[in-house]
Amino acid sequence: MYSHLTFAQLEQETDRLARGLIEMGVQPGHRMVLFVPPSLEFIALTFALFKAGAVGVLIDPGMGIKNVFRCLNQVDPDGFIAVSLAQAARKLFSSKVPNARFNVTVGKRWFWSGPNYSDLLGGPWTPLDAPDTKSTDPAAIIFTSGSTGPAKGVLYEHGMFAAQVDDIRDFYDIQPGEIDLPGFPLFALFNSAMGVTTVIPDMDPSRPAQVDPKKIIEAINDQGITQAFGSPAIWNAVSRYCVEQGVQFPTLKRVLSAGAPVPIAVIERMHKVFTSDDADIHTPYGATESLPVASISGRQVLAETAEQTRSGGGTCVGELFPGITVRVIEISYDPIPSYADVQELPTGEIGEIIVQGAVATREYFQRPDGTLAAKIPDGESFWHRMGDVGYFDERGRLWFCGRKAHIVETPAGRMFSVRCEAIFNEHPRVFRSALVGVGERPQQKPVIVIEPEAGAYPEDEPARKKFTAELAERAAGNPLTESIETILFHRALPVDVRHNVKISREKLSVWATQQLRATS
Template sequence: MTDPVKLNIADRLRASASRWPHQRCVVYPEGRDRNGRVAYTHSTFTQLNQETDDLAAGLQKLGTTPKHKLVLMVKPSIEFIALTFAIFKTGATVVLIDPGMGRKRIFDCLDEIEPDGFVAIPIVQAIRQARGKRYRKANINISVGRSFSYGGLPYRKLLELGHNRFQPVETLSTDRAAIIFTSGSTGPPKGVVYEHGMFNAQVDLLQQQYQIQPGEIDLPGFPLFALFNLAMGVTTVIPDMDPTKPADVNPLRIIEAIENQGITQAFGSPALWNRVGRYCVEKSIKLPSLRRILSAGAPVPVPVLEKMKQCCSEIEAEMFTPYGATEALPVCSISASEVLNETAAKTAIGQGTCVGKPFSQVDVRVIHEVSGAISSFEKAEICPKNKIGEIIVRSPSATREYFNRPDATALAKIPDGNQFWHRMGDMGYFDDENRLWFCGRKAHIVRTAQGLMYPVCCEPIFNQHPRVYRSALVGVGEAGKQQPVLIVEPEANCYPKSQNARNTFLDELKVIASQQELTDSIFDFRFHRKLPVDRRHNVKIHREDLAIWAAKN
């Protein structure tokens, strides 16, 4: 661990405003004119930096200090980005909870945080007031929206309250900047504590790896990724979409933004690019301005990579799939070209999904699986190459703890002198070329009497069937004696409608299973009209839920 230095991640916005004062910073699709054309509003770097100063000063006038935790629940917009950096500037902690995780989980997260205030849309402020006794400490409340404020000071009033009154607060690289909750795809959501220095390291790692240049124009399909752009001198164009439902995105809206804003870089979940890629290929649409496409959240299916590569007319344009987690991002990266030309064939025969080589300054190891906490790195046994084990990471951007979860922190972190390693909760291995291969979540291993089965290795073998959209391998029964069950979601309009069609489909899947040693122990196959997936990326399959479903059906 390096010694703390004076740092606030909002310093990067100030620097961008100084270097590129008149460049557009954030562009937002405000609406449409009577002819259907998109009407955009925007702020320059100078304007946004001044706005965040005034917002921060307003928060200070309301009593905000570095000790406070403020929940931010605002739709993707200029206001969302401005408020995030304003909270950073006060030294307070911004708390970000994925609105797509469901009401009960959201309330559980809020109970755990005990917020000092809500910076939120009116409906959230109304709920806060209705549950006033539950949030007794929430005295700093800002309402962002055009309707009633429900007890929160309106955004415009906050700006006026703080106009030209900002008093800078000194923070250190090790001071808490944010608490970001995990999606809870493999357990209860946990609050990941981010320090200012960790955010700063993330920006540097991403910019260096992908050679992102100031002046580029980015379309972030995941709101948090917009925050990196301000630190890089990159213009953010907020997409016209519901970020909690990327699988339902209207591809025309994404294509429209790329074309009329000259987007050079875009980030989205595999579910988003599946929609966009299919549409572009069907309509023979090219996206000439794109230089770089990023996708993460789960392994990106080969057909999605193929379609998005077809969409890019620039020879040097590339799609990348960075690997990481909320607790440690980024870790590794691989290009679509390398996948399509080298690793996809190995994935198809059960060798897992290659996630590439580690980023510069990021150390990755694969250790023998351990069920409990590991008290020190010396007690972790490193696996040889090509041996599947548990993936651990040491990085300047890796987070060191979960908020108020000492037990979970102890399970997830391995002390190593004055540093630590984060346990990703993933299984994988290094090949002879030092590339990391992902084999699935540790929690999803199917533990049979004959040995371990890794879903991400087995599923692609079946996903090559032309009528299979995706599949999920789960275990039914007691660990160590589980029976493997493969649950298949057919392609659209391919769900078997008769018993004869069902039997034919099943016979074809059984033949595929029998041809590979990895899968020849699978005899139980089920069909599912739509596999349950995570709410954040709409792509991580909820295998725990499917295992329960399979046990009952």
């Protein structure tokens, strides 16, 4: 049973909600935390906040209560629009958010006052006289996942969202009237701006790896989905089930997957479930601070770059979006005061990736230290440091070799996570692997941590020795990995809370250190 809103109904509902916010005292610039799960209400409330001129604050609750309150402390919100449980927490810990005076409950009020969603709607619709907003006015604060450090609030301006919509629509030729299944809630907002119908999937967006493939398949085939967006973890689960059960998607023509490199095996399985000759899976590359930057299609991967990836060449993220400028510069762990201080690297040489364009955000909210570390002033403009390392090939395609924070600095030189892990991931019983460093830079010991495929974990010493010997032979056969002598097994590598695919190598490094101490 599906509930729905037409675009006309959504336009009127957002007008009514925005008027309700303005009448309760919300003014342009007020910071309103939105704790509402993916739903029609989530979409309507987000656009209502835009219309009211307020700044929507989005924090992933999956990062844990302590980290959530750390984010709230940075923001000092003026109010909450939230489900009952979140409003209860806000009320119980009111001393931590002392200025949150505009509060709307989505659901039942328990022991607090204030309007609920229905109250905010007010009476019948009349056209809204919305406050004027400029392209440089703040629109939202979206917190990073915190996968490589404390979560930071990325300040978005209205013009940045508009640029994202234009870039994504034009690059992928997304047409009004298409039907999208967004496995990541924010993509539903792009749909509304593009005239694309959104079908909200029955899943927990904070646990994409635990998605029920049958529910995704049902939504795609029942609703005639033409496009779907989601973490590689979603498509890993869905494609495995589809291939095993012989399920195909006759209406699906475009899948977008981001958050981490999409494994080649997932791309191969997805191509087995498409029925249209034009259907493909695309990987847009970017970050919360700058998206989109580049993109590559599954067909390009399988035909042109897969073998290089398998042999340790990194992951090709493809051609740049129009209007985006990317440079590869000498790796530095320090702030860079001016673009005049950077050293650009030639084609084929691995360095730090920096980006310039209309979709690049200017700053982190109330985090001048983070802004200083991540932005490079360049006259009246700036560059964003992606925190990634990679290189350009001779065809001008961008390749990703891992996070800068995950470089292992050994006496023999730098080792890049994505390049080294690819060698081990080709073993048929390896689901994924993680390169970590034990010790201090630049004297780190490289360690590879293996998560075996389901049912392949070595449960006894003979099995462990056999599996280890096979992996050691593979390592010795490639100059990228020949220095790796320590192989550890882990039943489930820790991953980020947002996409469930970014491996938390910082945690694994601590774990590996403990393992080595225990066996020494």
